[in-house]
Amino acid sequence: MKKIMGLFLIMILAVGVLAACGETKDDNAGAGDKKTLVMATSADYAPFEYIESDKSDEIIGFDVDLANAIAGKLGYEVEVKDMDFGGLIQSLKSGQADFVLAGMTPTEKRKKNVDFSDIYYTAQHMVISKKDSAIATVEDLKDKTVGVQLGSIQEGKAEEINETVAITVENRNRIPELIQELKAGRFDAIIIEDTVAKGYLDKETDLTNFTLSDDPEEAGSAIAFPKDSELTEKFNKELQKMKENGELQELIVKWFGGEN
Structure with missing residues (x-):
């Protein structure tokens, strides 16, 4: 009986030691993790x-x-x-x-x-076009092809313009694509955010712009x-x-x- 009790106590101690080791490992693994x-x-x-x-x-x-x-x-x-x-x-x-x-x-x-x-x-919406395009107002966009970024708020704005001024709206995935299409003559104008437009206007001297909306909350x-x-x-x-x-x-x- 003493031998059996002794083995039982050893087993309990062994389980306790393993459990303690497991807890220490987990604690150390989590230390410093972010x-x-x-x-x-x-x-x-x-x-x-x-x-x-x-x-x-x-x-x-x-x-x-x-x-x-x-x-x-x-x-x-x-x-x-x-x-x-x-x-x-x-x-x-x-x-x-x-x-x-x-x-x-x-x-x-x-x-x-x-x-x-x-x-x-x-920010605000900005219409960008070439300086020789004679586009200076929303009305000047009539019958023109306007580029916007796919899924952007400017895409919705272009569709809104199309309800009163007939334009063709085309979209691209990336802003640089819009600039390329504009410079290549495939777009007559593009609509992007003014803070983003500034970087391109500083580099591209052949481009001009006008602000589309006076309501900054819209963007x-x-x-x-x-x-x-x-x-x-x-x-x-x-x-x-x-x-x-x-x-x-x-x-x-x-x-x-x-x-x-």
């Missing part, structure tokens, strides 16, 4: 998000800095995934991304599929999340703090060089 969020974007939208291919393959820009700032305050790291703008909403719905930061406007149509943060930046940018994501409220709280303490304005000055 959760990672996937940010989906379309890296063709300088200065919001873009790649300086002559320097590196890294995606940089205002939205990337904003994502890192907010996520960092919440204890997350950020992995940035580049894709076509038209596929960003689907990336949230399919679980490929945790949030989208891509200068995206929270339209009623998009709100049916995803949730949005508060507005973090506002307000917000962060998109999957429906009912717990991140929406968390990001909103940190975004509000950044607005109040001046951090957001510092990023605006860094990337846009002025007030917003």
